Amino acid sequence: MRSGFAISAVLAGVLALSGCGGEAPAPAQPAAPTVPVPTQAELPPPYDTADLAAGKGIFGRQCASCHYVASGKGNLVGPNLHGVFERGTGNLASYNYSPALKNFEHKEWTPDLLEQWLLAPQGFVPGTSMFFNGIKKDEERHALIAYLLIESRKP
Structure with a gap:
């Protein structure tokens, strides 16, 4: 009887200690920087007077089949645009960008840069996969960019 108890105690100890070793869990990826969601009045001209409802419609018709803009939604054919102004160009770890965009000379999306991109992506960044x-x-570009300046920063 005593040997059964001793064996059980030893096995319980071995099992308990076996959970102590191994690799440490991978550190969580840092959260995207928290940026206050601007009001439209806080946007720079011409976005402060652009038609936000039109921007939402343009996103729905021309962008939403390839991009999400909401936090935590993942990617579609194109990268999720949530936080696009804060994370830089070609710089979303979960998306495989074209070499052209990975090596793009501009490292941060600004409204002015997005104006040029949205006018003619292939002409602006030859070799892009967009x-x-x-x-x-x-x-229409102003309305879409105003929409993105606000929506891409919502939690």
């Missing part, structure tokens, strides 16, 4: 004809009308 096949999109662009948005030719200024007011």
Whole structure:
């Protein structure tokens, strides 16, 4: 009887100690920087007067089939655009960018840079894998960028 108890105690100890070794869990990826969500009035011109409802519609018609903008949604054909202005160009760890965008000379998306990109992506970054004809009308680009400046920063 005593030997059964001793064996059980030893096995319990071995099992308890076996959980103490091994590799440490991988550190969590740092959270995206927290940036206050601006109001439209806080956006720089011409985005402060752009039509946000039109921007949302343009995103829905021309962008949403390839991109999410909401936090935690993952990627589609294109990268998730949440935090796009804070993380830099070609710099989302969970997305495999084209070499052209990985090596793009500009390292931070700004509204002015996005204006050029959205006008003609293939012309602005030759070799990009984003096949999109662009948005030719200024007011439509302004509306979309205003929408992204706000939506991409929502928690």
